[in-house]
Amino acid sequence: MTVQGVYIPGDNYFLCPVCGFKKRVSEGRRRWDNEFVCVNDWEPRHPQEFVRGRADKMLPAITRPEPADVFIDVGDVTPEDL
Numbered sequence: 001m002t003v004q005g006v007y008i009p010g011d012n013y014f015l016c017p018v019c020g021f022k023k024r025v026s027e028g029r030r031r032w033d034n035e036f037v038c039v040n041d042w043e044p045r046h047p048q049e050f051v052r053g054r055a056d057k058m059l060p061a062i063t064r065p066e067p068a069d070v071f072i073d074v075g076d077v078t079p080e081d082l
C-alpha cells in the first residue's frame, strides 16, 4: 500500500476497470485480456479456455464395400419360390 495524495515520479494513478478504485500504477498488473487492473482483480486465464476438441472416430471397426445391385425380371420369382 502506497501513500495516497503524494506525488511519486513515474507512479501515476489509474482507475481499475474492475473495481473502479484509484490505484497507483505500481499496484497494478496487466491481465491476459490486456486490461490493466489492480493486483486484487488480477486473475490468470482459465485453463478451460485452452481445451481443444478431439475429432470423433466416425467409422465402424469393420467395413465392407457395397455389393453390386441385383435386378430381377418378370418371371424370375415364381409362386413356388415364395
Ligand SMILES: [Zn+2]
Pocket: 016, 017, 018, 019, 020, 021, 037, 038, 039, 040, 041
Ligand atoms: Zn481493481
